[in-house]
Amino acid sequence: MPNKADEKKQAESSEYMPVQDYTGQGYSFDNGEETGKFANQHRKQIVEKVKQYFNKKYHLDITVHQIYGATDAAVVFVESKKDPKFHTSVIVGIDLENKKIGDVGAYEGSVEGAITTGLYVMAYEKEFQKLDAFCTAIAREYPVIGRTKEAVDHTASTGFTTPYYYTSTSDLIFPEAYHAFLHKESYQNIIHLINSTFAP
Template structure:
């Protein structure tokens, strides 16, 4: 998950202008948070109690000015990537306010997040950035995973259907869609997997990829191929499954055999995405409600 970006990018987000927009939160929401357990079965988890470690004053700012932070987060992606996104969550994290967004614009689909300073809600000016940090490059890669999905949509949808069709046979489930939108910011992600695309500079994005947004499908695919060639980018995209099972601790030997069969079956399927490496991961059925980070789970990998 893309977390705190460098101070370079954050400082760019804090240009002149001022507005305040207090947001009251209901007593019911407060009570709900106090009763959320530390871990929940993934099928029941929809982002309840999600609150990474953060400073108390930042938590208060995120709650009080939620709507204003949402607008700034949405503006950030419009100003820098030319994409319309919808804010899905605002939470404090460490010393900044993290705005989670979901994009489904012209077939480009991804989840991402951007950190803002705790007083960024006061600003109204442009958020267009010239940041060249590695953190910004990671964020560009997050956005480009949505371009990768659009470029091979039919084949990725075939892969998704494979996971759906085999969920009962191999006894696994995936993330709840609402939990993805509220807690995940790692690019294109559905219930069963997420796509990791190469980190690129913002300058490269604006030159090679942003002009493709409104192209028809054929021109879009040709543009993606041309961009890879002109940038000398030959690496495969990576697909990481995020699967859960309530039998994680049962009969380890048989479970391993089962997942070897699953992986063999997956590799034999036709019409899956090209130039993609797929890693299958299986963890237990519980997810941490405060961090909701699959990468922190103990998993079996194939």
């Protein structure tokens, strides 16, 4: 009979594994092997650049969870430390030939959309609390397994994300609310602007 260590080893060597064991293993981007090595050797610099980018552009503190190599770049997965809560990713240029780390950027609207999902969840906090309670109850009663927190942290870039669901929206849907957030207006005003979007 195989023991637990053998089962774990077999799961790790397989391209398939139980979702409750998945923490982001095997997640990768095209042509990322060399840039990934370089990025991990210079992780401290990349983390600092990404933190400065979020602080300067969005006035946010973030946690860097994972860095993956890609073509001429590193893709950095992050999570906001405080409200609005969200996950997203940014791209850091890498010049392997000259061994240089370039600028930080993102796909158009991706970070803005992620922030907006966090604002949306804040505006409908009670409704999302009910949804979370429903997901937890269903998982207790039925064989429903969500993603691990590590898998979410290492692979999610869609905005507000939990082990059971994620939200997706755009700053274009709530432009006044996003503008108010960027200009450091009160969350009470931002929430009012989101709620008023759906007012009859």
